[in-house]
Amino acid sequence: MKHFSPILQDLINAFKGLPGIGVKSAQRIVFNLIQHNQEKALFLSDTIKNALENINECSNCRMYTDSDLCEICSDPQRDSAMLCVIESPADMIAIENSMSFNGKYFVLMGKLSPLDGIGPDQLKLDMLESIVKEGAIREIILANSPTIEGEATASYILGLIENTDIEATRIAYGVPMGGELEYVDSSTLTQALNNRSLVSKK
Numbered sequence: 624m625k626h627f628s629p630i631l632q633d634l635i636n637a638f639k640g641l642p643g644i645g646v647k648s649a650q651r652i653v654f655n656l657i658q659h660n661q662e663k664a665l666f667l668s669d670t671i672k673n674a675l676e677n678i679n680e681c682s683n684c685r686m687y688t689d690s691d692l693c694e695i696c697s698d699p700q701r702d703s704a705m706l707c708v709i710e711s712p713a714d715m716i717a718i719e720n721s722m723s724f725n726g727k728y729f730v731l732m733g734k735l736s737p738l739d740g741i742g743p744d745q746l747k748l749d750m751l752e753s754i755v756k757e758g759a760i761r762e763i764i765l766a767n768s769p770t771i772e773g774e775a776t777a778s779y780i781l782g783l784i785e786n787t788d789i790e791a792t793r794i795a796y797g798v799p800m801g802g803e804l805e806y807v808d809s810s811t812l813t814q815a816l817n818n819r820s821l822v823s824k825k
């Protein structure tokens with residue numbers, strides 16, 4: 624890499640290591656931006672700067688927003704009695720795109736992982752506890768990922784609502800629509816079997 628301009632190398636390094644981008648892709652992106660898309664490159668740099676300066680966490684649910692409250696928390700049409708707990712803003716977008724949920728959310732921004740130094744404080748579970756104590760929630764949907772850390776986080780949250788009237792549900796993970804069983808990995812299949820629901824009439 625010695626024959627590269629250090630400025631060019633810095634730019635490649637800035638892209639390298641982003642999710643899904645290795646060194647080859649980083650080089651392709653950088654050369655494309657410089658050769659053919661300088662206007663787009665400037666737009667990219669401006670929008671990143673703008674987002675970093677103006678985006679913060681919603682004071683109620685922790686979703687990224689440019690106001691105090693996010694669009695969902697400030698929407699009176701959303702059902703405040705249903706709270707879906709998710710691990711990331713991307714999870715919220717996925718659920719919103721499914722158009723199957725009209726409640727509110729709480730974004731943990733991660734999952735409990737003591738070995739990585741992520742405990743209840745990092746997930747701001749005290750914020751979730753205060754929301755629970757306000758008493759408006761009827762059902763809490765635990766949409767934590769089906770991993771050891773996700774399950775541990777879900778159990779911790781169950782502990783928070785132990786002495787309340789809130790009903791806790793866990794989303795089911797299973798076979799994708801149109802999927803064939805032979806292509807489904809074994810942990811997904813185990814979850815699908817464990818979360819089977821009754822279909823007979825009785």
Ligand SMILES: [Zn+2]
Pocket residue numbers: 681682683684685686692693694695696697
């Ligand atoms: Zn919010």
